[in-house]
Amino acid sequence: MLNAEIATRRADVVSRGVGVTTQVYADRAENAEIWDVEGRRYIDFAAGIAVVNTGHRHPKVIQAVKDQLDRFTHTCHQVVPYENYVRLAERLNDLVPGDFKKKTIFVTTGAEAVENAVKIARAATNRSAVIAFTGGFHGRTFMGMALTGKVVPYKTGFGAMMADVFHAPSPVEMHGTSIEDSLSILDKLFKADVDPNRVAAFIVEPVQGEGGFYEVPRAFMQKLRELADKYGILLIADEVQTGFSRTGKNFAMEHFDVAADITTMAKGLGGGFPIAAVTGRAEVMDAPAPGGLGGTYGGNPVSVAAGNAVLDVIHDEDLNGRAVLLGKRLKQRLQSLRDVVPQIVDVRGPGFMNAVEFNVPNSTTPNPEFANTVRQKALDKGLILLTCGVYGNVIRFLAPITIQDSVFEEALDILEKAIRETAREA
Structure with missing residues (x-):
């Protein structure tokens, strides 16, 4: 089964009012990773829009649900x-x-x-x-x-x-x-x-x-x-x-x-x-x-x-402490790019509710095209991101707080590459 085939079927039967960010059709997920129907792996920095803060299929959550299903x-x-x-x-x-x-x-x-x-x-x-x-x-x-x-x-x-x-x-x-x-x-x-x-x-x-x-x-x-x-x-x-x-x-x-x-x-x-x-x-x-x-x-x-x-x-698992730690690491990586990516106008957010905002360089004009290009390049490299903001020029980060350190570092590397490539092409 291919993503494109399902996308064609979806367009035929689902109201266009239900928009989608990607054409990646999920097959399975674990913690901060999703595999699509074609077997490709993605790192999930959306978490179902801040839903699976505890990760996809956390064992304790799944066990509690199974126990309840039996009752x-x-x-x-x-x-x-x-x-x-x-x-x-x-x-x-x-x-x-x-x-x-x-x-x-x-x-x-x-x-x-x-x-x-x-x-x-x-x-x-x-x-x-x-x-x-x-x-x-x-x-x-x-x-x-x-x-x-x-x-x-x-x-x-x-x-x-x-x-x-x-x-x-x-x-x-x-x-x-x-x-x-x-x-x-x-x-x-x-x-x-x-x-x-x-x-x-x-x-x-x-x-x-x-x-x-x-x-x-x-x-x-x-x-x-x-x-x-x-x-x-x-x-x-x-x-x-x-x-x-x-x-x-x-x-x-x-x-x-x-x-x-x-x-x-x-x-x-x-x-x-x-x-x-x-x-x-x-x-x-x-x-x-x-x-x-x-x-x-x-x-x-x-x-x-x-x-x-x-x-x-x-x-x-002290997810409050974990959120603070992950947010610091993410914001540090983004801040390190500001000297070489003039489109970055702000990096912000408490804990692990973080965002980066892009403007046209040396101006106050929002740059939604830059944000969307970063999002698409990251997706092509296996990282799912979401944009937001009244002008659509903000990328928000909502990865599961339980994300493994190795997967988190891999995601940061993909993010940095996507931002740098977009800046070079701008």
């Missing part, structure tokens, strides 16, 4: 509940930042977690407005699209967005928006468009994912917390991509000395199995009436078993 696969927690759901909720309540009593619900996707966070915030505050930030990504459902601060491709052609959603600019100094600029526009928003006493929540990614891996400045996050407290607004941290050791902490909000009222998570929690969660202040989480939250597949017992195993792996 039962589905009852619907709202009909016949089960203990491992309760145990995972207890563990997340302990891990999520915030020195207050918490409660948790489980759903299936990150977008669903975001939708439920907004529902909970509205129920708890009796307010309807939500403020999000430019460049943020919160999902492809209608509320997720409305919250997302990027039109193409997420909102194009889908009509009117959900009401009572407002956007303020994210403070990104290198793109000309300071903390003061963002706060000033937020103040104008309160004066011109929405009474702060009608706002249920701020929602923010501590490090923007699709938006370009820009970390929220600490001072801005602290100011958001102050504004939230001043006006009775809830602060929602969207940790769907930043959670579970990706930034060198269990959750990225631990870098800010600020606790969110509600935290959304998914991706890395399941180690490859679909699960998402919302954790927040107990009194806030209890605001919806019984039956107001939930879903048939929410907290599926197989995915919950995987989630408990993921938390074991994070603790037992």
Whole structure:
């Protein structure tokens, strides 16, 4: 079977709205490596978009899933509940930042977690407005699209967005928006468009994912917390991509000395199995009436078993420490290229949530062509990369945190060659 043959079949039967980054069709995977249907090996620096932080098919995750499969696969927690759901909720309540009593619900996707966070915030505050930030990504459902601060491709052609959603600019100094600029526009928003006493929540990614891996400045996050407290607004941290050791902490909000009222998570929690969660202040989480939250597949017992195993792996293998170490090595390699690759304008990111941004040399003009060429050259050499950013000029790095040292060094060598070749040809 050939990749090209499957690609032809796919084009005939799958909606074009489901885009793909590569035409590599997976046959099997192990830790940080994928083999396609033609037998070619790739090093995976995407991890299913930050899903398999613990690597493809981690033995502890696979064993936990097998054990659960031998017991039962589905009852619907709202009909016949089960203990491992309760145990995972207890563990997340302990891990999520915030020195207050918490409660948790489980759903299936990150977008669903975001939708439920907004529902909970509205129920708890009796307010309807939500403020999000430019460049943020919160999902492809209608509320997720409305919250997302990027039109193409997420909102194009889908009509009117959900009401009572407002956007303020994210403070990104290198793109000309300071903390003061963002706060000033937020103040104008309160004066011109929405009474702060009608706002249920701020929602923010501590490090923007699709938006370009820009970390929220600490001072801005602290100011958001102050504004939230001043006006009775809830602060929602969207940790769907930043959670579970990706930034060198269990959750990225631990870098800010600020606790969110509600935290959304998914991706890395399941180690490859679909699960998402919302954790927040107990009194806030209890605001919806019984039956107001939930879903048939929410907290599926197989995915919950995987989630408990993921938390074991994070603790037992010190993935937080590992993420910091790998991120330092990656950023050092990228920084070493700046003198010979003038297109590199920034290397950034906490822990192992790292990115490199490319501009046209000696300018502030984003260079998406350069980023995409690097991505394609790396793929040709056996390394899977992802681009991101409002301008598409950022390469983000999301390799499994469990990647072997030898495979990691091999990947860095491929990456360096791809960047150097692209710079020589530019």
